[in-house]
Amino acid sequence: MLKIWSMKKEQQKADNADAAAGKKKKVTAAQLRVQKDLSELSLGSTMKTEFPDPDDILNFVLAITPDEGLYNGGRFTFTFNMSQNYPHEPPKVRCQQKIYHPNIDLEGKVCLNILREDWKPVLNLNAVIVGLQFLFLEPNASDPLNKEAAEDLRQSRDNFRRNVKTSMGGGSVKGNPYDRVLVNHHSYFHPYYDQRGGSSAGQEGKDFEEHQGRQDQGTVEGRG
Amino acid sequence: MAVDAGVGINEANRWRYLNHIRKTKGPFNEDAEISEDGPDPLQQSKILVIGAGGLGCEMLKNLAMSGFKDIHVIDMDTIDISNLNRQFLFRQHDVGKSKAEVASAFVMKRVKGVKITPHNCKIQDFDEDFYKQFQIVICGLDSIEARRWINATLVNMVDDEDPDSLKPLIDGGTEGFKGQTRVVFPTITPCIECQLDLYAPRAAVPLCTLATIPRQPEHCIEWAHIIAWDQEKPFPSLDKDDPEHITWLYEKALNRAQEFNIPGVTYSLTQGTVKNIIPAIASTNAIIAGSCCLEALKIATQAAPSLGFNDNFMSYDGTEGVYTNTFKYEKKDDCAVCGSLAKPLKVDPNWTLRELLESFATNAAAQLKKPSIRTEEKTLYMQFPPSLEETTRPNLDKKLRDGLGLVEKQEIAVTDPAFPLLSFKFILRFS
Numbered sequence: 036m037l038k039i040w041s042m043k044k045e046q047q048k049a050d051n052a053d054a055a056a057g058k059k060k061k062v063t064a065a066q067l068r069v070q071k072d073l074s075e076l077s078l079g080s081t082m083k084t085e086f087p088d089p090d091d092i093l094n095f096v097l098a099i100t101p102d103e104g105l106y107n108g109g110r111f112t113f114t115f116n117m118s119q120n121y122p123h124e125p126p127k128v129r130c131q132q133k134i135y136h137p138n139i140d141l142e143g144k145v146c147l148n149i150l151r152e153d154w155k156p157v158l159n160l161n162a163v164i165v166g167l168q169f170l171f172l173e174p175n176a177s178d179p180l181n182k183e184a185a186e187d188l189r190q191s192r193d194n195f196r197r198n199v200k201t202s203m204g205g206g207s208v209k210g211n212p213y214d215r216v217l218v219n220h221h222s223y224f225h226p227y228y229d230q231r232g233g234s235s236a237g238q239e240g241k242d243f244e245e246h247q248g249r250q251d252q253g254t255v256e257g258r259g
Numbered sequence: 260m261a262v263d264a265g266v267g268i269n270e271a272n273r274w275r276y277l278n279h280i281r282k283t284k285g286p287f288n289e290d291a292e293i294s295e296d297g298p299d300p301l302q303q304s305k306i307l308v309i310g311a312g313g314l315g316c317e318m319l320k321n322l323a324m325s326g327f328k329d330i331h332v333i334d335m336d337t338i339d340i341s342n343l344n345r346q347f348l349f350r351q352h353d354v355g356k357s358k359a360e361v362a363s364a365f366v367m368k369r370v371k372g373v374k375i376t377p378h379n380c381k382i383q384d385f386d387e388d389f390y391k392q393f394q395i396v397i398c399g400l401d402s403i404e405a406r407r408w409i410n411a412t413l414v415n416m417v418d419d420e421d422p423d424s425l426k427p428l429i430d431g432g433t434e435g436f437k438g439q440t441r442v443v444f445p446t447i448t449p450c451i452e453c454q455l456d457l458y459a460p461r462a463a464v465p466l467c468t469l470a471t472i473p474r475q476p477e478h479c480i481e482w483a484h485i486i487a488w489d490q491e492k493p494f495p496s497l498d499k500d501d502p503e504h505i506t507w508l509y510e511k512a513l514n515r516a517q518e519f520n521i522p523g524v525t526y527s528l529t530q531g532t533v534k535n536i537i538p539a540i541a542s543t544n545a546i547i548a549g550s551c552c553l554e555a556l557k558i559a560t561q562a563a564p565s566l567g568f569n570d571n572f573m574s575y576d577g578t579e580g581v582y583t584n585t586f587k588y589e590k591k592d593d594c595a596v597c598g599s600l601a602k603p604l605k606v607d608p609n610w611t612l613r614e615l616l617e618s619f620a621t622n623a624a625a626q627l628k629k630p631s632i633r634t635e636e637k638t639l640y641m642q643f644p645p646s647l648e649e650t651t652r653p654n655l656d657k658k659l660r661d662g663l664g665l666v667e668k669q670e671i672a673v674t675d676p677a678f679p680l681l682s683f684k685f686i687l688r689f690s
Contacts, residue, residue, distance in 0.1 A: 036300055036394060037558045040422035042568060043447050060635040061415045062672040064452065064595035067682050071674045074631045074643045084644040089651060090637050120404055123455065142489055144466065152463040156455075178467035 065121040069093055072160040082164060085112075093117045096131070099168060100218060105196050106136075106171040109203045109216040113145070113167060115160070125154035126163060132214040135202035137174045137185035141211070145170070146180040183209060273371070277326055281560050288561045301326040304394040304559045308332040309382060309409060311358040313539045314399025314431050316348045317548030319362055322397075323370040325556045331393070333378040333385075334359040337500065341527070345541035382409055387416050390426065395555055397429040399548060401537055403458055406430060407596075410443065410451035414597045417446045427558050427567070431551040435538040436577040438547035441588075442554050442566040445597065449571065449588045452596035476516055476523035480532040483511035499534050508533060543577060550575075593681075601670050604685035608660035612640055615659060619673065627675040627683075634671055639663060643676070660689070 069092050078084070085096040093116065100110045111134065116127040128150055130143040138146045147166045149158055179185030188195040198208045205215030271278075282293045306327050308318050311334035322330055336358050338349045348365040349358070359377035367375050378385075382405055390396070390412060400406055410428065418424040428443040430451065443450050468474070469482040488497060493507050509529040516524040530536065550573060557565040566573060569587055576582040592598050604622075606615055612632075619627040631641045640654055641647040659665045665687060673683040 036304065037427070037561055037565065037567075039425055039427065039444050039447065039567075042444070043425065046447055061601070061670045062633065062635050062684060064411065066633065066635065067595060067672050067674070067684075070631060070633055070641070070672060071679070071682055073641060073647065074629075074674050075676045075679060076644050078644055084646050086638075086647055086650065089647060092633070092638060092641075092647075120407070123403070123407075138467075140470065140486075142486075144486075144489075146466040146470070148465060152465050154463075178465065178471070180467055180470045182471060 063119055065093065065117055065119045068122050069117055069160070075159070076161050076164065078164070082168065093119075093121070097164060097167070099171060101168070101171045104172040105174065105199050106203070108218065109134075110218045111171070111216060115163075122156040122159070125150050125158075126160065128163065128167070132216050133212075134216065135181070135184050135199055135208050135211075135213050136170070137176050137179040137181055137188055138170050140180045144180065146178070274326060281326075281562050285562070287564055300559045300561075302328050305329045305331070305392055306395045306397060306555060306559075307390070307393040308397050308399070309405070310334055310399040310401070311346075311348075311362040311377075312336065312342065312399060312401065313345050313541070313544040314433065314548045314551070315358070316346045316362055317545050318397055318399050318431070318552055319348070319366045319375065320369075321548060321552035322555065323366045323373040323375070325552060327555075327559070328372060329374055331376045331378065332359050332363060333380065333382055334362075335379065335381045345539060345544060347541075387412065390416060391424070393426060395427050395429065395558060397431075397551055397555055399431050399544075399551070401432075403455075406451050407455075410445075411596045413443075414445040414450055414452075429551045429554050429558075431547045433539065433543045433547050435540060436543055438543050438575045440547055440550040440554065440566065440573040440575075442558075442571050444567055446600060448567055449590040450594065450597040453591040453594045453598070454572075454588055473515065473519055473521060476512075476521055476525075476528060477532050479512040479516040479519070479521060479524055480508065480529050482515055483508045483529075484533050487511045487515075499530075505530050505533065543575075546575060546577070601684035601686040603688050604671075605688050605690045606659060608658070608665075608689045610659050611656050612659065612663060613655040616640065616655070627673065628677060630673045630675050632671055632673050634665070634669060637663075639671070659687075 073084075073092060076084075081100050081102050083098045083100075085098065086092065087094065087096065095115050097113045097115060098110055099113070101107050112131045114127075114129050114131060118124055118127075128145050128147075130139050130145060133141055133143070140146075145167070147163070147170060149162060149166055174184075174188060176185040176188040184195070184198075187198055202208050202213035203216050205213065205217075207213070282295070284293050304327060306322060306329070308315055308322065308330060309332075311319065311332050315332065315334060319330065319332060334357070337355055338346070338353045338358055338361060340351070340354050342358075343349055343351060343354075346358075346362075348362040353361045357377065357379040359379050363375035363377040367373055396409065396413065398406060398409060413426050413428050416424050416426070425445060425447075428445060428451075430439075430441045430443065432439050441451075441454070442448070464478055464481055466485070469478055470486060473479050473482060484497075488508065488511075494501075494504055498504050505526065509524070509526045512529055513524045516522070554565050554567075557563050558567075566585070570585045572588045573583060573585045590597070606618070610618075616630050616632065619630045629642050631643070632639045633641075638647065638651055640651045654663060657663050665671075667687060667689050669687045671685050671687065673685065675681070
C-alpha cells in the first residue's frame with residue numbers, strides 16, 4: 036500500500052499544523068454556512084425569524100409584515116428549509132398562508148428567480164429575504180404563478196388592491212377563499228401608506244436598489 | 260480431441276502476467292512488495308466500490324481481474340431494462356433485482372477466489388465504523404450529492420493518531436463522450452468539495468414558465484413533477500423508481516402538452532427528466548472505470564506512481580478523437596469540508612460560555628468580537644437573528660462541561676459577521 040501516511044506527516048511538519056480530529060460529530064458544511072448566513076442577516080423592522088427548534092438552524096420560519104405597499108397590514112410567514120447540500124442547492128421556501136399574489140401560488144410556492152434558475156452558491160439567506168420582501172412591494176404581473184391575480188393586477192391596479200385587501204381580511208376573491216393575515220400594525224392607521232400603495236414603484240424600487248447595493252450580489256427579480 | 264479442463268492447470272499461471280508487473284523491481288516499489296513470500300497487498304486490501312451501474316459493473320470486473328480479493332459494493336438501485344446495453348453484468352431476467360447483488364454474484368462466478376459483498380442500500384445508511392474497514396474507496400456515481408457525502412465522511416474520518424483512518428478516494432464520472440478520474444487523499448490533497456465549482460449547475464426553468472406557458476416537452480414534465488403532483492398528491496411520496504408514479508407524471512404531462520400543442524412527451528423522456536438521467540456510453544464508462552481501477556491497483560501495490568500527490572485529476576474527452584489532460588487541482592483554503600479543519604483549542608471546562616466567547620476576542624488565532632457558536636447538534640449562542648439570540652442567551656452563564664454538556668474533543672464552529680469569508684472550527688481540549 037502506498038505510504039500516504041508518511042506523506043501526511045511530512046506535509047503537517049511543513050505546515051506546522053496541529054490539526055486534531057475529534058471523535059464527536061462534526062459540524063456539517065451546510066450548518067456552518069447557514070450559521071454564517073444567519074449571523075449576517077439584516078432583517079429590519081418588518082421581518083422576524085422564529086426557530087421551532089433552536090438547535091436545528093436548517094429549518095426556520097420568517098415572518099414578514101410589510102409596512103408599505105399593497106400588502107401593508109398583513110403578516111406572512113415563510114418556511115425556510117436548507118438541505119445538507121446548501122448552498123449548492125437553494126433554500127426551499129414556502130408561504131404558510133393561502134394568499135392572493137401573482138407570484139405566489141395557492142400552495143405557497145414562491146416564484147422568485149434566485150430561488151430557482153438564478154440561484155448561485157455565492158448568494159445567501161439575506162438575498163432571499165430581500166427578494167421576498169420585494170415581492171410584497173412590487174408584485175410582478177408579467178410572469179405569474181397565480182394567473183388570475185396577475186390578470187387582475189394587469190387590468191386595474193385599483194381593483195387588484197381591493198381584492199388584495201379582501202383576501203387579506205380572510206375573504207374570497209373570485210370564489211376562492213383566502214387566509215386572514217391582517218395584524219394591528221402601526222402603519223395600518225396611516226392612510227398615507229394605503230393611498231400611495233400602487234403608484235409608488237419609484238420609491239420602493241429605490242429602496243430595493245439600496246438593499247441590492249449593500250448585497251452586491253446577483254439581480255433579484257420577482258418572477259411569476 | 261477432448262481436453263479435460265480440470266487437469267494440468269497451474270493456478271499461479273492465472274495471474275502470471277499481472278504478477279510480472281507487480282513483482283518486477285522498479286523505482287517505485289520496495290523489496291517487501293516484490294518478494295514472493297511478503298504479504299500480498301491485493302490479498303490484504305479490502306476495497307469498497309460505490310455504485311454498481313455503468314461504471315460500477317466495469318469497476319467490479321476490473322478489480323476482480325486485477326487480483327483484488329475482498330470487495331464490497333453498495334448500490335441502492337434495481338436493474339432497469341435501459342441499463343442492459345452497457346451494464347454487462349445484468350441480463351434481461353435480472354430486471355427489477357438489486358444491482359449490487361446481481362453484479363456481485365456474476366463477478367464471483369466468473370473470477371475464481373474473489374469475495375464480493377453486496378449492500379443493497381444507500382451510502383448514508385452506514386456510518387464511519389463501516390467505512391473504517393476499507394483501505395480504498397472507489398466511486399462510480401451519478402450524483403453530486405452522494406459524492407459530497409462520501410467525501411465529507413472520509414475527510415472527517417481522518418484521525419491524526421491513526422494512519423488507518425485515511426482512505427484514498429478514487430472518483431470516476433462520465434457524461435456522454437466525456438469523463439474524469441480523480442484521486443483524493445483526504446485532508447492531504449484537494450477534496451471533492453474543493454472542486455465543486457467544476458460542476459455546471461443544472462439548468463432550472465423558471466417556475467412561472469412551468470405554471471403558465473410551457474414551450475418544451477420538458478416544461479410539461481416538470482410542471483407535472485413540481486406543480487401537479489403537489490396539488491393532487493396521487494401517492495403519499497414520489498418514488499422516481501416506481502413505474503406507477505412515473506406513469507402518473509407521464510399522463511399528466513402528456514395532457515398538458517396536448518393542451519399547448521407541444522409534441523415529444525414520452526414515457527422515457529418523463530423518466531429521464533424527473534430522474535435527471537445523464538447520457539451514458541458504454542465505452543466512455545469502460546475507459547474511465549479502467550483508469551480508476553488502474554489507480555486503485557497502483558495505490559495498493561505501488562507498482563507505478565498513482566494520481567494523487569502531484570497530478571490528481573485526469574480529464575478525458577472523446578468527442579473529437581481522443582483528448583486527455585492530467586493536471587494538479589489545487590486545494591482550497593476556504594473549502595467547507597477540508598479547508599478549515601478544526602484546530603485544537605485549550606479551554607477550562609469550568610468556564611462559562613460567556614468566558615469562552617470573551618476569550619475569542621483576545622485569542623490570537625481568532626480575534627473575534629461578535630462570535631456565534633454551535634456544535635453539530637446544539638446552538639450554543641447566536642448573536643443574530645434576535646429570536647435566536649434571545650433563546651440562546653441563557654446559555655451564556657452556563658459552564659461549558661457541566662452546564663452545556665460539552666466534552667473533550669468536541670468540535671465547535673464559530674462565525675463572526677466581521678469576517679464574512681471566514682469560519683472557525685475548533686476541537687475542545689480541557690485544561
